[in-house]
Amino acid sequence: MxxxxxxxxxxxxxxxxxxxxxxxxxxxxxxxxxxxxxxxxxxxxxxxxxxxxxxxxxxxxxxxxxxxxxxxxxxxxxxxxxxxxxxxxxxxxxxxxxxxxxxxxxxxxxxxxxxxxxxxxxxxxxxxxxxxxxxxxxxxxxxxxxxxxxxxxxxxxxxxxxxxxxxxxxxxxxxxxxxxxxxxxxxxxxxxxxxxxxxxxxxxxxxxxxxxxxxxxxxxxDGCGTGSCWSSTPRFQEIGISKHYGNETTPFSESPRCLSQKFRPKSFDELVGQNMVSKSLLSTVYSQKITSFYLFHGPSGTGKTSAARLFAAALNCLSLEKKKPCGDCQECTLFFAGRSRDVKEVDSVSMNQAEHLRYLIKNAMLPPVSSSFKVFIIDECQLMHGSTWSTLLSCIQEVSRHIIFIMITPDLSKLSRGVIPMSQRFQFLKISEADIVQRLEKICSEEGFDYDQVALEIISTRSNGSLRDAEMTLEQLSLLGKRINMSLTYEIIGIVSDEELLELLAMALSSDTSNTVKRARELMRSRIDPMQLISQLANLIMDILAGKFQDDASEVKRQFFERHTSEAELQQLNNALKILSETEKQLRSSKNQTTWLTVALLQLSSAPSFNPSDSSLCVRSEQPRVSADESLKHLLLSQCHHNNGCESEILKDKVALELIWSRSMELYKSVSLSNFLKRHGNLASVCFHQGFAVVELEFQHPNHVSKAEKSWKLIASALQAALGCNVEIRICHSDNPKTKKSSFRLFSCARGNKRLSNKNRTKFSENINDASDGGPHSLHTCQRKEAERMIRNSDGNALSIDFSGQEPCQQPCCCFPQRVKHHKKIRSLDTCTTSETDNNLALPVSEMTSSKTCSCTCVIRGLCKRFTCCSGVERQKNDSKVHCWKSPMYPLKKAWQLRLWQQGA
Ligand SMILES: Nc1ncnc2c1ncn2[C@@H]1O[C@H](COP(=O)(O)OP(=O)(O)OP(=O)(O)O)[C@@H](O)[C@H]1O
Ligand SMILES: [Zn+2]
Known part of the structure; x- marks a missing residue:
């Protein structure tokens, strides 16, 4: 050679x-x-x-x-x-x-x-x-x-x-x-x-x-030696295939370990809620018009796999009678005992491995062992790669008509387009609540469970058309060894009853801030997932809008429905739906879902025309209305991380910061400024300190920093409106973190340079920042008190410091001794006049003052630093100028002026 x-x-x-x-x-x-x-x-x-x-x-x-x-x-x-x-x-x-x-x-x-x-x-x-x-x-x-x-x-x-x-x-x-x-x-x-x-x-x-x-x-x-004789063909189970199919299973091979396995349908009669599919499959069997590739699709837990197995059994059933699979013939016996060699379930993920695919195809090429058809059931087929599909499809084209592939997927859209036309498709529908209840009843009576009908109804409503889910819930409940009743069901499913939800909704719609927050937290802390709560709420509102509660057996539901029939109220519910749907999107990416769901609940009241007095469900309907922004502010504070002992709270949650930033964007009149900030700016953190917020803004380029500095007033105003409190902004260049500290420009809200010298202001703010950063420097007691008591106007300017009842600091290191004297002039609540305030302030301080019943130590109620202490309603009634806090339409000062102008008119 x-x-x-x-x-x-x-x-x-x-x-x-x-x-x-x-x-x-x-x-x-x-x-x-x-x-x-x-x-x-x-x-x-x-x-x-x-x-x-x-x-x-x-x-x-x-x-x-x-x-x-x-x-x-x-x-x-x-x-x-x-x-x-x-x-x-x-x-x-x-x-x-x-x-x-x-x-x-x-x-x-x-x-x-x-x-x-x-x-x-x-x-x-x-x-x-x-x-x-x-x-x-x-x-x-x-x-x-x-x-x-x-x-x-x-x-x-x-x-x-x-x-x-x-x-x-x-x-x-x-x-x-x-x-x-x-x-x-x-x-x-x-x-x-x-x-x-x-x-x-x-x-x-x-x-x-x-x-x-x-x-x-x-x-x-040991066959006869001719290829056409199947008996001569080696049996495919015996060629080591199962060794290689790590995840291959034989249907019904295990003794049932759970209810859904035990009650897996064994005939088409038992396949609940899929009548059309059952009929079509059976007529396929009887007419013997059988193709090689079937595709079953539809939601999870609706019987696709069960139907595939029944179809496989029916195809091989030897019975001559009408009912197939009969369950009695040799083939059925083998199949239901899990010993059929011709029906295999194959794991789709493992099919992506060349070796497994090869073995599958090799087996597909071999004729059935004893049955008429060799059936491969491939569940979750959407997980197979494109190359796997093309190999399988070419195999399907080539194999004899005795080989059948049944592919199962919950989502047809995930399959490549080429696959679908080649298949015979069967769509599985969600199972109706009535059918689920009926099936659960049957299981309960067969298993001897003690149950309340209403509990089964709740299970069926919550299982979203999936009988498997319903059966699993029932099994969980049965394991508790108690009677399956409503409260147990609510608890185990992790949902709240409609009545509880209605109560929460009524509170939220009627601006009962504190109770809404309390109740929402309570619910979420104890059992319900925020995502679940939001979806339940949305469903409930939709039910109300659809008039579903009109004839409801529940008194509470009927009452609620009867009270919310006016156009304005329905509109408010509509708006509430919008808010909830927005929030749902936000929650998916948020780590702090509880907080943001509560924020959303508080915003429901901002929708127009809800008359809280109408609602008997509202526990404290006489509670004052607080604007959505106030609520947000309240929530923001509760969401902040407390810095040990510094009384400052830092907000670093990305979603929260984005929310604040985007809200402030809406407030700019200047589109170019808004676009500039959107493109180049970033809200890095917000530090709340006794009622005002130190907001840190980052910009990528030094030029952007200086540009932003020029518009700091507008930025501060917008942020104030978004946060609902006075702000101090820090603008810094974010590229080099090392130089960040030195390059940031501090715009203390104290624009009133008259009050704070540059040097002192910087020192003051840096101290605040140090404190808020948890740094080594904390404010001098006197300085901190000043910070706590600093009163700022809506532009963020420091107006005064309330030193009522305070002794001026005697310490030589204190940097504010002179100002104490100056501020003393305007510290009194009643004597404060326009002339004594900052010239930049559009309103006399006294006019901004609200009710005298406020127990807090702040001087000006309209700008109360303790958000929880003031009654929003009183503020609204008595001090209409505070209106600007709520106006999303105008920059603060403009809104203020507009109000003044309106009043003058
Ligand atoms: N239509 C149905 N009729 C009777 N039982 C059903 C039906 N659908 C689901 N089940 C019950 O749920 C269990 C699981 O059903 P099956 O595996 O057939 O659903 P599936 O649609 O294939 O779900 P998945 O897509 O999640 O695999 C069954 O064992 C059975 O107990
Ligand atoms: Zn049979």
Missing amino acids: DGRRHSVDLPISKTLIALRRVRSLRDPDTNSLSRLSNFVDNLNWEIDSTNEIVLEQVNNCIEPNNLGLFRHSDGGFVNWETYHAQNTHKHKSGLCKKTNESGLLLPNLAAVCENKSSNEVCCNNYNDLPCTMPTRDYMEGVGSCTEPMDLFIDPHGQDHNGFKRRSNRRKHYKPSKVVGGDIVSCVSSPCLSLSDASFGGSSGRTPLYENKNIDNQETDY
């Missing part, structure tokens, strides 16, 4: 070398090539005058035994004529394609490659080839030759080995290009494609069939 190698093209020599290597040519006993070395050595190859490559088999190359006889399929020996006649006949009749006997179809080695190019090789006269490997001993390492090449063909007709598919069923495989010896090897012997040897190495491809399994298969071989 070595000598000849030089005389032919490299690919050809490689072919022959590979041919020698292939396991199928090895002696099965010794695994050596000795037995067939003659065969290979007898090959004659030549390049003829037209440059065609001619391979010739000398002496017909079939190795006779010592007596010159050839081994026959039955193990005996025959002479060549007999052997050739038998095998040629087999081959021509096509039977040999099905059998292992003729699985290795070596080409007629005298075939002339048609192709003119010496680099391209193809095999001709395939039909006339004798089965040159007549005994099954020689077939070691080769699977059944059931058109193995097809397995490599993708839907576009390009097989995975670079072969073009031909329409002729008996394929003439032709390599598009001989790339290397390996591919040529495949061509030289069609059956080499099944061998490890032929696909290993440089091609990097793995064969679908692996010899080791076929070896197992051979061991069990």
Whole structure:
């Protein structure tokens, strides 16, 4: 061979070398090539005058035994004529394609490659080839030759080995290009494609069939010897498939471990709520109009897998009666005992592994063991990769009509478009509440559970059309060992009753801030998930809007509905729905869902025209109304992290900061400023300190910093409105954190430079910041008190400091001794006049003052630093100027002026 190698093209020599290597040519006993070395050595190859490559088999190359006889399929020996006649006949009749006997179809080695190019090789006269490997001993390492090449063909007709598919069923495989010896090897012997040897190495491809399994298969071989006879085919369970399908299961194989397993439907009659699907599947079975690929889709827990199993059982059921699956015949018995060898459930994720897929396909190629159909159920098929799909689909096209794939997915849209048209689709619908209740009742009575009907109704309502979910909830409740009643059900499902929800809703709509907050927190702390609460609330509101409670048995519901029938109230509920839907989106990305849901609840009252006095459910309907912004502020404070002992609270929650930032954006009149801030600015943190907020803004570029500084007043005003308290802003450059401290510009709200010298102001603010950062410096007692008592106008300017009842600081280090004197002039609540206030203030301080009943120590109620102490209603009534706090329409000062102007008019 070595000598000849030089005389032919490299690919050809490689072919022959590979041919020698292939396991199928090895002696099965010794695994050596000795037995067939003659065969290979007898090959004659030549390049003829037209440059065609001619391979010739000398002496017909079939190795006779010592007596010159050839081994026959039955193990005996025959002479060549007999052997050739038998095998040629087999081959021509096509039977040999099905059998292992003729699985290795070596080409007629005298075939002339048609192709003119010496680099391209193809095999001709395939039909006339004798089965040159007549005994099954020689077939070691080769699977059944059931058109193995097809397995490599993708839907576009390009097989995975670079072969073009031909329409002729008996394929003439032709390599598009001989790339290397390996591919040529495949061509030289069609059956080499099944061998490890032929696909290993440089091609990097793995064969679908692996010899080791076929070896197992051979061991069990006891058929009649013809490929068309299924009984001759090795049983696919016995070829080690389950070893390789890590997640393959046989339906009904386990003794039931839970209610839903125990009550899995065993006939189509038991399949609840899917009548149309049941009918169609049954008529498919009876009419025997069966296709290879079914697709079941629909929501989770609605019976898709159960139906797939029933369908598989019905297809194989031997009963001649109408009811299929009968449950009694041999096939049904095997199936329901979990011992069916022809129905397999396959895990879709594992199918993405080439090895598993290969085994699946290999099995799909083998006929059923005992049943009429071999059924593969692949659940969650949307998890299969595109390549897995294309291999499977091409397999589906090729497999016999006795193989059926049932794919299951909850979401059809996740499948690639090419898949859907190829399938027979069945849509599963959500199961109605009534059907679920009925099924639960049946389970309860069969299992002897003690139950209240209303509890089952609650379970069914909350299971969202999924019978499996309902059954699981029922099982959980039953495990408690108590009577399954309403309260237990609410508790275990983690929902609140409609009555509780209505109470909460009424509080929220009537601006009963403190009770709303209290109740919402209580509910969420004890049992309900905020996402669940929000969805329940939204559903409840929709029910009210749809008039569902009109004739409700529950008194509370009916009353609520009757009270909320006016146009304005319905509008308010509509708005509430909008707020809830926005909040739901926000909650998904928030870590602090409880807080933001409570904020949303407080905002429900900002919707117009709700008359709290109407609601008897509202526990404290006489409670004052507080604006949404006030509520937000309140919530923000509760959400802040307390800094140890510094009385400052830092808000760093991203969602919260974004909310504040976007809210402030809405308040800018200047679109360009708003756009500039949106694009370049970022709200880094908010530190609340005794009623005012230190807001830190970051900008990427120093130029942006200076630009923002120019508009600091507007920024501060907007932030004040958004936060509902006085602010002090820090504008800093965010690129270099090290220089951040030095580069930030502090705009203490004390624009009144008259009151605070630059130096002192900076010191004051830095101290605040140090304190808020938890830094080593804390405010001097006197300074902190000043900060606590600083009163600022809506522009953020420091107006005064309330020192009532306070002794001026005597400490020499105190930086504010002079101002004490100055502020003393305006500290009194009643005597404060316009002239004594900052000139920039649009209103006399006294006018901003609200009720004298306030118990807090602040001087000006309208700007009360203790958010909880003031009554919003009183403020609203008595001090209409505070209106500007609530106006989202105008920048603060403008709103204020507008109000003044209106009053003057
Ligand atoms: N239509 C139904 N009729 C009777 N039982 C059902 C039905 N749907 C669900 N079940 C119950 O729920 C269990 C699970 O159902 P199944 O696995 O068939 O649902 P599925 O739609 O395939 O769900 P998934 O998509 O989550 O796999 C069953 O064992 C059965 O107890
Ligand atoms: Zn049956």
